[in-house]
Amino acid sequence: MEVRDRAPERGRVPSIRDVARLAGVSHQTVSRVLNDHPSIRPETKDRVLDAIAVLDYRPNRAARALVTSRSDVIGVLSATVGEFGPTSSMAAIEEAARVEGYSVTTLNLPDTGPDAIGAAVRQLVREQVSGIVVLAPQVRVFHVLRGLAIDVPFVSLQTASGATADTLSADxxxxxxxxxxxxxxxxxxxxxxxxxxxxxxxxxxxxxxxxxxxxxxxxxxxxxxxxxxxxxxxxxxxxxxxxxxxxxxxxxxxxxxxxxxxxxxxxxxxxxxxxxxxxxxxxxxxxxxxxxxxxxxxxDFPELGRRAIALLLAEIRGEQRPVFGPLAPRMLTRDSSAAPGRR
Incomplete structure (x- = not known):
């Protein structure tokens, strides 16, 4: 591969423009390669990948967000502070996101009024999250969300019956x-x-x-x-x-x-x-x-969290959305129940 420009100065971290100069392409083309854009020709992609390997370039999340208007961050909007089920799902959401190369930022909603919900969603959008998971057990939260123009993918982890295309549920x-x-x-x-x-x-x-x-x-x-x-x-x-x-x-x-x-x-x-x-x-x-x-x-609240990430990432990546039915509950018979006694 022909080197089109000198390598970055010793001790300086390579930038996306260094990769572009070495590969002989624009920095926008490098960005498209990093985001696996389908319009890039295979030979151009190979050149960019070679330059990345030579320079040991590691994409900076903040810089990438400026180019793509998205980051490798998933936002979680939670109105369930302290509730056992959603808390268990939250741990699974964070782990599943981490495995896929995403981090998670959470906004807790002690106030579930329309203004507070709208402000929280707008804050997550300003932070350029790639998608949003909504943990909200109150009916009014869903009413507000339906009226918002959310321009990033989102999935509602609705721990109740009646999942739709954008919700997951336990029955x-x-x-x-x-x-x-x-x-x-x-x-x-x-x-x-x-x-x-x-x-x-x-x-x-x-x-x-x-x-x-x-x-x-x-x-x-x-x-x-x-x-x-x-x-x-x-x-x-x-x-x-x-x-x-x-x-x-x-x-x-x-x-x-x-x-x-x-x-x-x-x-x-x-x-x-x-x-x-x-x-x-x-x-x-x-x-x-x-x-x-x-x-x-x-x-199985952890499984609900894992499904939320799978559904959201499919939407973010433009892939076929997985189809999930409601999670079936299970009866655990212990010592607090028996046939009617003397009362």
Whole structure:
């Protein structure tokens, strides 16, 4: 290969223009080679790659972003601070992105109002991210996102039922049906649901699965109790339900509330599962180590995160998008559920 210009000065890091001079092309052509642009002729690409090898050139992300208006960074917009499922998915998102040569920048949304969501999306776009993963369990977040003109690829990791082309989901309606049906199969007829807060997609999906299972079994429904996902609320609900005594089983919409619920029952002298059975949802790590060990629904949140990156990178690279169905939940039967007792 003919050297068209002198090599960079000793000690100076080679630039994209050094590669261009050595290969006898423009720096725009080098950029197109780096981004695997289909319009580059094979002989030109070979020349540029040879120059890169000779100079040991390593593309600078910031410089590359200036040329392509994109960086090797994926933005994550999260309105799920502290929630077990999305946190587990987040770790998988970061690992899957790293394997593909991308880093991840996360914006947490303590405020999910329209202005805050719009400002966060615009900030990620200004940072020239290549794509965005949305972790948002609230219905209102999706309403706002649908009205925004987002000019970068994005995927919604929607941990509920009903995935679309731009969303991924775990089938939580099916999970709630499994939990409720487990109690019905044990012989329970008076089953209370300790639900999550309004406007949360997970809460609505899990309540729907509970109601569907009762309807199919022709069982009466007891008005659900709206909680806030915390163990503290579960403890409060346990004390209140112990005074009511109108049920033999409780399906809690997440494990934290279920664990607090069992604590409340214990403080009120109610035995689990002798008097009341309890089933949770999520299979958080501590669920297998409380007493009694918690019967719950397991979801593969890390796989959901890996799928999000696979779908987003296919969109970024212009490749065929993988097709994923909702992730199937799994019932984990432990010691907190049994046939109706003496209560």
């Amino acid at each position: 939580q309606v099916a999970g709630a049906r499994l939990a409720t049906q487990h109690l019905i199969d044990l012989g329970h007829r008076d089953i209370v649901h300790l639900a999550g807060p309004q406007d949360w997609i997970e809460a609505e999906s899990r309540m729907r699965g509970y109601l569907d299972a009762l309807f199919d079994a022709d069982l009466p429904t007891i008005p659900p109790i709206r909680g806030d996902w915390t163990a503290d609320f579960g403890h409060f609900a346990g004390l209140e339900l112990a005074r009511r005594g109108d049920m033999t089983a409780v399906f809690a919409a997440n494990d934290l509330m279920a664990i607090g619920l069992m604590h409340g029952f214990r403080d009120a002298g109610v035995d689990v599962p002798g008097d009341v059975s309890v089933v949770g949802f999520d299979d958080i790590p501590v669920a297998a180590h409380v007493w009694p060990t918690l019967t719950t629904i397991h979801q």
